[in-house]
Amino acid sequence: MSLSLQRLKRYVPILDWGARYNRDTFTNDGIAAVIVTIMLIPQSLAYALLAGLPAQMGLYASILPLVAYAIFGTSRALAVGPVAVVSLMTAAAVGDMSLQGTAEYALAAITLAFLSGLILLAMGIFRLGFLANFLSHPVIAGFITASGILIAVSQLKHILGVDASGHTLFETVLSLLGKLGTINVITLALGITATGFLFWVRKGLKPFMIARGFSVRTAEIATKAGPVAAVVVTTLLSFAFNLSEHGVQIVGDVPRGLPPLTVPVFSGELWSQLFGAAVLISIIGFVESVSVAQTLAAKRRQRIAPDQELIGLGASNIAAAISGGYPVTGGFARSVVNFDAGAETPAAGAFTAIGIGLAALFLTPLLYFLPIATLAATIIVAVLSLVDFTILRGTWEYSKADFVAVLATILLTLGFGVETGVSAGVILSIGLHLYKTSRPHxxxxxxxxxxxxxxxxxxxxxxxxxxxxxxxxxxxxxxxxxxxxxxxxxxxxxxxxxxxxxxxxxxxxxxxxxxxxxxxxxxxxxxxxxxxxxxxxxxxxxxxxxxxxxxxxxxxxxxxxxxxxxxxxxxxxxxxxxxxxxx
Amino acid sequence: MSLSLQRLKRYVPILDWGARYNRDTFTNDGIAAVIVTIMLIPQSLAYALLAGLPAQMGLYASILPLVAYAIFGTSRALAVGPVAVVSLMTAAAVGDMSLQGTAEYALAAITLAFLSGLILLAMGIFRLGFLANFLSHPVIAGFITASGILIAVSQLKHILGVDASGHTLFETVLSLLGKLGTINVITLALGITATGFLFWVRKGLKPFMIARGFSVRTAEIATKAGPVAAVVVTTLLSFAFNLSEHGVQIVGDVPRGLPPLTVPVFSGELWSQLFGAAVLISIIGFVESVSVAQTLAAKRRQRIAPDQELIGLGASNIAAAISGGYPVTGGFARSVVNFDAGAETPAAGAFTAIGIGLAALFLTPLLYFLPIATLAATIIVAVLSLVDFTILRGTWEYSKADFVAVLATILLTLGFGVETGVSAGVILSIGLHLYKTSRPHxxxxxxxxxxxxxxxxxxxxxxxxxxxxxxxxxxxxxxxxxxxxxxxxxxxxxxxxxxxxxxxxxxxxxxxxxxxxxxxxxxxxxxxxxxxxxxxxxxxxxxxxxxxxxxxxxxxxxxxxxxxxxxxxxxxxxxxxxxxxxx
Incomplete structure (x- = not known):
């Protein structure tokens, strides 16, 4: 093999695994793709909602970006697409500048994906992946936990059927409290039922089915399909009883068809406004994605190449930007599902893209009556698994400096929003480290x-x-x-x-x-x-x-x-x- | 001795050395004070000019601050007052906000001294002196060298007799070049002669006098008195030939009397505008001062207490702020002179304050005809001794990371001004250190x-x-x-x-x-x-x-x-x- 071909294979991994692709791998990848597609449809819609964007942008962000990652990524199991934390960060970055629902808002989100893609590509080409190491494990853990809380609280308005907003915990809670008088009871009943059902599906369905004689595999697939069931049932209810007439918010018209070709805005002012947020989104997205990819690769004794992952994620985000999507990264839950379902190569992601593409072509009219409360319930149940306070106890016992960094990250993220929180965590970690080395033992x-x-x-x-x-x-x-x-x-x-x-x-x-x-x-x-x-x-x-x-x-x-x-x-x-x- | 008295002596060192004060120490301190006073009068006027302030503010900054340092400082030889680099930083900080010569400009400089005093005091009380360590030796050396060049170039306009301005080397040089047509020949002749004379005094006078049979001590005192001679001679020339009628800029009216009681402005807006500059001035001033104090203390096997030095310098700056002065710190040249002249306790500084006070009371009318070009010559000759490029070679040979930090500090200080330069140096040093530790051997x-x-x-x-x-x-x-x-x-x-x-x-x-x-x-x-x-x-x-x-x-x-x-x-x-x- 010539040196330049070897080099090309390093930058375009599909040339490597694609040559060895066969029928068995195809079957395994295909089955995994079907399961992930079913899981991704409601999630994509829900995360677009969380980011303050039209529902279809969530679908668009789950098509071309997956193909791009399949070509350039190195992880065999990573499933790329819209994720909760990055959606929240997108809402925070874009919400500072324009009003939700406007064309400028959507265009700013697209531009954010483009910028983030360029930053990731540049980091990959210049081998700057080590920069992500400055985000310490405890700071990430604290940030993810606080983001999970922020996200869950931000969705309460959809469960309550009220109109509230805010980027910090305090703002959001205050805004909710002020609107308690306007609660829509039908929405509330629907939202609570959906949330309860989804929690039960996550925790109780598998043992319930196994106890009734179903196979473990069937029980697991049923668990993954839970959100789809919730979507189908509540959509039917909404249609049957015409719930939107009674004040229940529904998804409404979702344009049918494949993603449109979009061009990011090349405006110096917009770029400089979004640049800081794009850097944070890139690094957070990369860190999340790489840690998922590494965990899964280790289980099969594979290795991933972090610098090439940057290129893969960069390509995915640029693909998102030119196809009407918004910032994407590798998601934890869907990657685990992909892995468990037997995905063997990045081709599984490409097949998932086909599934989502079909959904965008044919299923969107069916989503018209889907209550927004159902999507909110999906988000709440998904993100509460991110909330994990054990890092506080672990760092308290082991290292007070790490504890301080975690606590500050959590409190500042909740109190002042995601960008302040994660920046403070990084600066504090570095500051405490320098302080310790300035007074050596x-x-x-x-x-x-x-x-x-x-x-x-x-x-x-x-x-x-x-x-x-x-x-x-x-x-x-x-x-x-x-x-x-x-x-x-x-x-x-x-x-x-x-x-x-x-x-x-x-x-x-x-x-x-x-x-x-x-x-x-x-x-x-x-x-x-x-x-x-x-x-x-x-x-x-x-x-x-x-x-x-x-x-x-x-x-x-x-x-x-x-x-x-x-x-x-x-x-x-x-x-x-x-x-x-x-x- | 009770514990509380011991504690009090730590915070108010005068209680310690004052108790052991005797006639011999008084004589030695007195002689040193006379020599330093003679040196300080033209310097104080010149540095006030450099800071863009009325000449008398230089004198005011050399009275009460010296008394405050004598009470709270720990160095036996440090001479506090206006210094070149801090004067330049003051001009940069205040010049961004108001026009030179206005009352707001002077008030902002006073407020800067007050803020700087508070920051130094707080750092001393909370024992944050270690923060100064993050300004590495090479970065300081690069910063001082670049500042020396900036200062010298900024004074060329007074030597040429033109009206130019600028905070960076490029701006200043460009502004000077644009004004070459308006050079005042008499000013230029006076300026070049004064500069040449002062250079000769610094390098050649001592060997010249010794060769002619004067004692070494006499020759050294004559060297220190050189600037005073230049002031006297050029003032007489200016008076005799009425040079100001021929376009030579003179000092003009300097109010006679002791420093007025001034109150810093308590304005949130002004404070937040000046805060960053005050932090930099505090840290740079502290680092310069402590390194001079430590060098001199080591020669007599004494120690200084860095955290108490912060309190001493903080008190000095607050004293400057309430008596119409501007930011002060310990100066290198004057401290060495003070030390060589035999100063034994901080009382020498208090006696110097009396000397300058007498000058402010009785000498100011005599300064009316003093040409500004003479003061500019004093500054140029003083600061060129700060310019030292050997640090570039030393770091190039020993450590490329340090070399990069020095070079960046020098270039950015020259190109973008003092605040950008020193901040970039600090951030770059820390960044390079972290980078190295992120890829360990x-x-x-x-x-x-x-x-x-x-x-x-x-x-x-x-x-x-x-x-x-x-x-x-x-x-x-x-x-x-x-x-x-x-x-x-x-x-x-x-x-x-x-x-x-x-x-x-x-x-x-x-x-x-x-x-x-x-x-x-x-x-x-x-x-x-x-x-x-x-x-x-x-x-x-x-x-x-x-x-x-x-x-x-x-x-x-x-x-x-x-x-x-x-x-x-x-x-x-x-x-x-x-x-x-x-x-």
């Missing part, structure tokens, strides 16, 4: 008898020599902590006349930047003034390479020892008894 | 024969066992690099059937946050699936304490060894010959 160490191993004198029974002070600094020496080490050493040797040597043990020093180098030079001079020799030990290769380029090693009063044991042997240490730990 | 290690020491198999002749892979990760495991280690280990063990044990050697792991913990759990499970046992070795005390709070140690398939040597002994390693380094 510094230990004075001694020899553990009978070994060549040195440990903290405050934690272990060790031997030390009174004229040699060995300090192990547990951090890279860089600008944020350079002065800290200086202060520590000056305080340690002040008023201690016995000290003749200070050994800086560096196994934990992973970098010494220019500020750190200047600090070492200052420490060397300061100790020299006091007649104390400075030595280093266990300096790592890459750091030694750099130090050799500076003048520090010439100026150093002592030596650089390969190991701390070699240092203690060379400095002729008469080893004393274990010291008072306060010495 | 990972080494596979082996035993150095005859020792218990393990080193990189690619750099040293080491012994390894084929069924044990020991990986040393040279970074804390935290959110930014958690996935990186996972990928590395999965790639390392993939397709290597011999591997039975993976030992993660952790001497360089200084922290494991919640994301890192989740990655370790994932690695443990992944290896378990492949029949490989995961062990840790040399985990530090604080990290072990945290791991014990999680469930990781129960789930860990292997053990945690005190040392890597113990791990290799326990895993019954049949030590092989040195491996191929590519294995």
């Amino acid at each position: 510094i230990a004075e160490v001694g020899l553990i008898a009978g070994t060549e191993h040195f440990r903290n004198i405050k934690r272990h029974e060790v031997q030390t020599a009174s004229h040699v002070v060995t300090i192990r600094v547990d951090e890279s020496l860089y600008f944020a902590n350079a002065r800290f080490l200086e202060d520590y050493i000056y305080d340690r040797v002040a008023g201690c006349n016995k000290t003749k040597h200070v050994v800086l043990m560096c196994p934990a020093v992973n970098e010494i930047d220019h500020s750190g180098l200047e600090s070492l030079e200052a420490i060397n001079l300061h100790l020299k003034d006091q007649g104390i020799t400075l030595h280093l030990s266990e300096v790592k290769g890459p750091i030694m390479d750099r130090l050799k380029k500076s003048h520090f090693l010439q100026a150093l009063t002592g030596q650089v020892f390969m190991s701390q044991f070699a240092a203690i042997q060379a400095l002729g240490a008469s080893v004393d008894l274990p010291p008072d730990t306060q010495s | 990972i080494a596979e290690v082996g035993l150095i024969a005859g020792t218990e020491h393990f080193r990189n198999i690619k750099r040293h002749e080491v012994q390894t066992a084929s069924h044990v892979v020991t990986i040393r990760v040279d970074e804390s495991l935290y959110f930014a690099n958690a996935r990186f280690l996972e990928d590395y280990i999965y790639d390392r063990v993939a397709g290597c059937n011999k591997t039975k044990h993976v030992v993660l050697m952790c001497p360089a792991v200084n922290e494991i946050d919640h994301s890192g913990l989740e990655s370790l759990e994932a690695i443990n499970l992944h290896l378990k699936d492949q029949g490989i046992t995961l062990h840790l070795s040399e985990v530090k005390g604080p990290i072990m304490d945290r791991l014990k709070k999680s469930h990781f140690l129960q789930a860990l398939t292997g053990q945690v060894f005190m040392s890597q040597f113990a791990a290799i002994q326990a895993l019954g390693a049949s030590v092989d010959l040195p491996p191929d380094t590519q294995s």
Whole structure:
């Protein structure tokens, strides 16, 4: 195989798996596609509603983007399309600028998908996938939980049949409370029944059917079809009793046909307004998608290529933008369903696209009487599985800094909306990390008898020599902590006349930047003034390479020892008894 | 001594050194004060001019602030007052909002001093001095150099006698070039002569006088008095030939008397406009001041308390704000002069304040004819000593990341002004540091024969066992690099059937946050699936304490060894010959 073909296959994975495609894979992918299609139809409509967009845009976002991902994506099971959190973020970004229901609103959502696609593509081409790592696991967990709550609360208005709005928990709840007098009782009854039914389908249907002799597989498929049943039954009820005459909101006219070709707006003003939101949506969407893809790939011992995933998702979003959709990403629930249903290649996604395309062509007139409350119930039941507060307990027990980051992310997302919440989480994680590294743990160490191993004198029974002070600094020496080490050493040797040597043990020093180098030079001079020799030990290769380029090693009063044991042997240490730990 | 008195002495250091004040210290402080006063008078006027403020505000900023620092500061030699870089930053901050010469402009500068004082005080009380560490040495050096150039260029208009303006190098140069036709020849002659004279005084006067038999001390004092001589001579010339009639700009009326009591503006709008600039001025001022104070303290084996310095500088700025001054900080040149002249306590600063106060009372009428070109010459000669490009070469050789940060700071300061420049430097330093830690150095290690020491198999002749892979990760495991280690280990063990044990050697792991913990759990499970046992070795005390709070140690398939040597002994390693380094 030529090198350029190999390269092409890396960027267009379909060339790789497509060549090995056969009848068995086709059958498996096909079955998975049917199940996912049934699940996706109500979800697509519901998420479009959540994003404040016409229902058909949810369907459009589930056609071409799936084909694009099938060509460029690397995950075998990821199902791409509109998802809850990204729909919420779209509503937040676009809702700041125009009114729901207007053409500008829809066009802004399309442009957002286009921008997000460009950003993802650029990140993939320039291999910037590592940027997503700065969104720590706890911050993501907190953000998803808070978003789930925001989404569920935002749908309450459809269950109650009132007209309320708001981007934050406080606004939404206040708006709902103000409208309690206008509740539509039929909508409420319908909404509560649908929600209760869907909860029961999710939790109770499978054991119920198995107990009645159905096979596990049949029970599982029935569970997935629950939302479709709710849609069918409530649509029939709505049609039969003409519920819209009684104030029940229905979906109404959904244009029939395949997605139209759309062109995103190329307006500098709109782009700069949407850019920040597009970056956040891209990164959040990528992180969610990649973690689902990695979890599923690991189960079959496959690997995914994160940088190529960026390209796959970028292509999907651009496909969404040119076909009247809005931002998409890999969804958790549908990908698991796809995986469980036996999808073997990204072709399953392409087949799903065909299914949704058929729905857009032929089923939309049937959706006319579908009550919006049913879609809201679908959303509420779906997103409440995202809400998970165990991360709070886990981080509280393990790491207070992570706990603070999670709590801030949750509270700020609820209180000030998704963009503020996730940005604050990222900034806080980075800030707390920098703060910790700016005040590193510094230990004075001694020899553990009978070994060549040195440990903290405050934690272990060790031997030390009174004229040699060995300090192990547990951090890279860089600008944020350079002065800290200086202060520590000056305080340690002040008023201690016995000290003749200070050994800086560096196994934990992973970098010494220019500020750190200047600090070492200052420490060397300061100790020299006091007649104390400075030595280093266990300096790592890459750091030694750099130090050799500076003048520090010439100026150093002592030596650089390969190991701390070699240092203690060379400095002729008469080893004393274990010291008072306060010495 | 009671605890509360000790505490009080920490916050009000004058109570400490004041009690031991005697006649000798008084004499030494007095002599230093006279010399510094002579130096400060033209400097104060010149820096006020640089800040775009009336000349007397420079004098006012050199009276009460010095008294406040004498009470609250900890450095024995620091001389506080208007300095070049902070004056430039003041001009940039205030110039965005109002026109030079207006009352609003002066009031905004006063308010800036007040805000800056409050920020410094708050940082001191909450012990936030460590924040200044995030301004790395190279970024500061680059910023000071670029500021020096900006300041010198900004003064050229006074030397040329034209009317030009601009906050960036480009703007200023362009504005100057457009005005070349309006050069005032007398001003130019005066300016060039004064600049040349002051350069000569700085470089050539001392050797010249010593060669003619003067004592070194006399020659040094004469050097310091050079600017005063320039002021006196050019003022006399200006008076004798009535130069202002020939288009030479003169200082003009300077109100006579002590500083007026002023009240900063309490306007939410003004405060929020100035807040960002006040934060930058506070931090830059603090960093400059503390590094001067520490350098001088080290020479006499004294220490300064950085958090108390924040309180001292905060008090000085508030003093400046209530007495018609503008932001102040400790200046390098004047502090060195103060130190060399023998200042022993902060009282020297208070005596200097008396000197400047007398000048404000009696000398201001004499300044009427002083040509502004002379003050510009004083500034140019003073700031060119700040310009130092050696940091570029030093960082280029030692650390490319630092080099990038310095270069960006210099170019952005010159191109987009002081605030953009220094902010970009800080953000870039932090970003580059995070980037480096997100892709840590990972080494596979082996035993150095005859020792218990393990080193990189690619750099040293080491012994390894084929069924044990020991990986040393040279970074804390935290959110930014958690996935990186996972990928590395999965790639390392993939397709290597011999591997039975993976030992993660952790001497360089200084922290494991919640994301890192989740990655370790994932690695443990992944290896378990492949029949490989995961062990840790040399985990530090604080990290072990945290791991014990999680469930990781129960789930860990292997053990945690005190040392890597113990791990290799326990895993019954049949030590092989040195491996191929590519294995």
